[in-house]
Amino acid sequence: MKKLIALALALLMVLGLAACGSPKPQAEQAGIQDGTYTGEGTGKGGTIKVEVTIKDSAVTDIKVLENKETQGFDKAMETLTQSIIEKNSTEVDTVAGCTLTSKGFLEAVNAALASAGATPELLKKVNATTADAAEKKDVEETHDIVVIGAGGAGFSAAIEAKMAGADVIILEKLPVPGGNTLISGAEYAAPANWLQEKENIKDNPEQMAEDMLKGGDNKNDPELVKVVANGALDGAKWLRDVVGVEWENELMFFGGHSVKRSLIPKGASGQEIIVKQQAKAKELGIKVLCNTPATELITDENGKVVGVKAEGPDANYTFKTNKAVILTTGGFGSNIEMRKKYNPEIDENILSTNSVGSTGDGIVMAEKVGAELVGMEYIQTYPICDPLTGTLLYFDDARLYGHTVIVNKEGKRFVEELGRRDVMSMAIKAQTDHCCYEIVDQNGYEQSKLEENHAAEIKYLYDNKLLVKGDTIEEVADFFKIDSTEFKKTIENYNKYVDAGKDPEFNKRSMPSKVEKAPFYVIKAVPAVHHTMGGVKINTNAQVINKDGKVIEGLYAAGEVTGGIHGTNRLGSNALADITVFGRIAGCNASK
Structure with missing residues (x-):
């Protein structure tokens, strides 16, 4: 009896050890189970959601269920779909010019595979097709x-x-x-246009030509x-x-x-x-x-x-x-x-x-x-760009409506916010850390339609700690380690200039509003090559x-x-x- 009990215990131990091990998932043992699976990734415009169809461990179809990518850029997903199906692999090249969209799409497809209990490596390997190997006609x-x-x-x-x-x-x-x-x-710069007429702005082609010549030295x-x-x-x-x-x-x-x-x-x-x-x-x-x-x-x-x-x-x-x-x-x-x-x-x-x-x-x-x-x-640089990628920041629209103030790490203005791009860019490069900080208040934020037109960019800036929102000047200054005392003084002076209708420091040519209504928004930006x-x-x-x-x-x-x-x-x-x-x-x- 003792021998039988000992044998039974030994058998249980063996089974227990097997249970405590790491069994291969079902997909690895018998291929990926046929079916449709969904996954999500993050593209340039936000969430990309896809539905991937698997049959015999091969991707047979990919449907994009949700995306907010720029029209045109979304074509990259069609190109990637074709490549993935042809190669039966997610190891494909991203589409040139659509890197963020491509990465988000591939992330979503791989997430769909993961939901099937699989990894990309479990897709059935395929040999290069005759068409791939054939010479171009x-x-x-x-x-x-x-x-x-x-x-x-x-x-x-x-x-x-x-x-x-x-x-x-x-x-x-x-x-x-x-x-x-x-x-x-x-x-689009257009002199004597229909909106200028409504605002009673006097303009003509000769004046635009003069501006172009002056701007181009x-x-x-x-x-x-x-x-x-x-x-x-x-x-x-x-x-x-x-x-x-x-x-x-x-x-x-x-x-x-x-x-x-x-x-x-x-x-x-x-x-x-x-x-x-x-x-x-x-x-x-x-x-x-x-x-x-x-x-x-x-x-x-x-x-x-x-x-x-x-x-x-x-x-x-x-x-x-x-x-x-x-x-x-x-x-x-x-x-x-x-x-x-x-x-x-x-x-x-x-x-x-x-x-x-x-x-x-x-x-x-x-x-x-x-x-x-x-x-x-x-070669021209644009003054307000992403410090991580160089991408032009559309948050800067607020500046072009006249609603922002730009400061350096010391909290001081150093250039006219509506100056020439090259002048602004060189001025920014000369500052501490070769960057600048642009502030807009809630009024300017709403009037510039930033959330309405550029929500995806704003989310990206928050996610990458390039944008802060705060109830006080001190709060937004502290986030970027800007001198808050000087920053506050700079904004106070600027608001006085708006009241007076004249900027004695930099002669800013348009000051439609103060920076005074909380919350305040500040981005960090650098210049990047923009036009040759x-x-x-x-x-x-x-x-x-x-x-x-x-x-x-x-x-x-x-x-x-x-x-x-x-x-x-x-x-x-x-x-x-x-x-x-x-x-x-x-x-x-x-x-x-």
Whole structure:
């Protein structure tokens, strides 16, 4: 009997030890159970919720149930879905230009797998398909016009050319159209506009041209400046009446302008411009090829541009043109080596607000066929950007409504809040820790529609301790270790200046309200590269000029890829006027 009891105890101990071990989950033993599973991640716009369908340990479908990503950027999730299903793996590359959206989407998919009691490694391994291994095919097409770059300038050019009767195709190297326009605030300087009339603001194209020349230290080409200033209002109306862009019923006052003249797109975001331009392009039947970077301009024996070579995911393309190529590829703010080549001070230590696509490709291609480059050393920084990523902060809209005060670590003002971007940026870089702190009160916060237009950004700033909200000046100062005594004194003095209607310290040109109503909001910010003023030389017809001062036949350019329009420094909200005016000119003239 004792032996039987001992044997029974031993057996129980063995079973107990087995129970105390770490058994493999069911999914690991027999694959992932078929079914649909949900998961969540955090993208640029907030929560991304997905539903993942699993069959035979393979992802067969992914549905996005919830997201607040910017229209355009949400296309990245379609690209990732295709890659995950094809490879049956979440180990896929993020989509260029959509890093935060990509990471949030992949986080959600992996969370869905986790809810199935699985890990990404348990997905059934698949071999590379024949299509993956196959060589790309060679494709040759002929169009009247090839537009290189699907940003605001590219769409403006393509739409005008198509409406003039030309056969047009747009090439875009990124998976998502939009370029810098999509990620900008897209405010638009337009002299003598309809809102200025309502507010009885006196303005005209000549005054805008004077502001542009002064802002660019008179290094601008006066004739190009005149074209932008004279065409800006018509361009804004064209976007409204032809493209369908909605403008808000108020204006912004950008630094360096002599009057308040900048229109605001619906939602204070370039999304309004690009979404409406894409819709118009689709309506007109304009084909847009994404993931298809242009690599070379094709010229004939006389130097005329007669086509483009490009690389797609599945094909090497040769696009021949009956009429012209239009370059709208943007600047080179995200190309560190190119920045250092032309301005060694703008090195890898300075972050950038630009799209990852802003690498100067069009400038390089144009130079290879003889284009003259101008103003390449002029690189602008934007003063109020994310200290972690360099992203432009739309919280700064409050400054452009005139509602904020900017101080340093010592709690003192050191620059006019509505000054030129380059002046403000250099002033901020000279302060303690090379950063600044921008404060707005509750009145300014509400009037600037920060929560309404930029809720996702505000959450991000709170999460990363770059924004604080407090009931007193001392409370917000202490959060960032700002000298609270000086900060309080600075705000008191500023409020007196508002009462007096004059700023004796920095001559701030617009002070519509005091900073006095709690709670108070303060962000920490740094400058980052925002615009490259240099690029290919063009004439008033948007034709590219060569090193001998002659027109390169068959080649037009518009937008940030060009140089000479903004001189040493671009005034805020002039870019949208520039890309629209010269985009339209390029499209019209190229189609003739």
